Every structure is written in C-alpha cells, then in structure tokens.
Amino acid sequence: MKTCLVVDDSSVIRKVARRIIEGFQFSVNEAEDGEKALVACRKQMPDAVLLDWNMPVMDGYEFLKNLRAMPGGSAPKVVFCTTENDVAHIARALHAGANEYIMKPFDKEIVEAKFQEVGLI
Template sequence: MKSCLVVDDSKVIRQVARHILETLQFEVREACDGRQALDSCLDSPPDVVLLDWNMPVMSGMDFLRALGESDVTNRPKIIFCTTENGMAHIRAAIDAGADEYVMKPFDRETLESKLQIVGMA
C-alpha cells in the first residue's frame, strides 16, 4: 500500500485529504507543521507528501528546503496544496523541489489526477 503524509495546520483539511486518500487506497499519516513533517519523513519516508504552504513552526517552503538538505534516502514525491495561486508561488515551489501543485479547495478527482501525474495513482 502506498503511503502519504498530509501536512497542514488545518485539521479540517487533513481530515478531508485523509478521507480522499484512504478511498484511493493510501496509508495516511498526518503532521500539523513542517517540523513534524520533517521528523516523520526522516523517521520513515512516505511515498508522497501533500504539503501546505503557510504553517506555524516551519512553513512548507522551509520543509522542502530542509528535506532537500537531509540525507533521506527515498525522497517522497511532493505535492504542494495551498491557496497561494500566483505563478511566482508555483514557480518558487517547483524550484524548491515540489513535484506538483494543487489548489485548495480540492476534490477527489483533482487530487487523484495530481497523484497520477507524479506516478502515485
């Protein structure tokens, strides 16, 4: 079974993403900020990370940079999931190492298509 780490400071977003991912046969873990997410990835890298941009403690961009500098062996696919929709934000996320980008709010069809693009569906 593929695994996904859902990283968002909103419990509601984590619950919605968990529900969608579980219907797509993913094992789901959650983190409420980038620091928790980084610790989780270093401990046991998931196949894919659904990553929020704006979070307390450590932002999505800071998490991406830290993950890139870490010695994690099986780097997960990263899908940024955010309300930030400007081209500059999207470009910055891709340049920092994100594999794909999805806008909030998202639905099952949108998330499934993004997972297919990164080879996870």
C-alpha cells in the first residue's frame, strides 16, 4: 500500500485530506509542521506528501528543501496545497522540488487529478 504524509497545521485540513487520500487506497500519516514531517520521513519515507506552505516551526518551503536533501528524499511526489496563489510562490515551490501545486480549498476531484498527473494513482 502506498503511503502519503499530510503536512498542515490545521487539524481540519489534515482530517479532510486523510479521508480523500485514504479513498485512493493510501495509508496516511500526519504532521502539523515541517519539523515533525522531517522526523516522520526519517522513520519512513512516504510515496507522496501533501504539503501546506504556511506553518509554524518550519514552513513547507523549508521542509521541501530539507526533504530533497535527505537520502531517498528525491523519491516522494510532493503536492503543495496552500492559499498562496501568486506566480512567484508557485515558481519557488516548483524550483524547490514540488511536483504539483493545488489551491485551498480543495476537493476530492482536484486531489485525484493532481495525484494522477504525478503518477501516484
């Protein structure tokens, strides 16, 4: 079974994302900030990461840079999921190693389309 790490400081967003992604036959783990997400990745590298940008402790951008520098950190497909919608933020995320980018609020169809685009489902 594929695994997905949902990284968001909002417990509501994590819960919604978990329900959607489990529907794609993924095992889902959660982290509320980038630092906790890195700890989770050191324990078990996920197949996918659904990643918020703005979080306390360590934001999504810093997490992504750290993830991509880790052994095996180039493997997970990373989908940024955020309210940041300007072109500069999107370009910065993709340059740092994100595979895709979706806007909040999201629904099952949007997540499914992005996961299909990056070859997860």
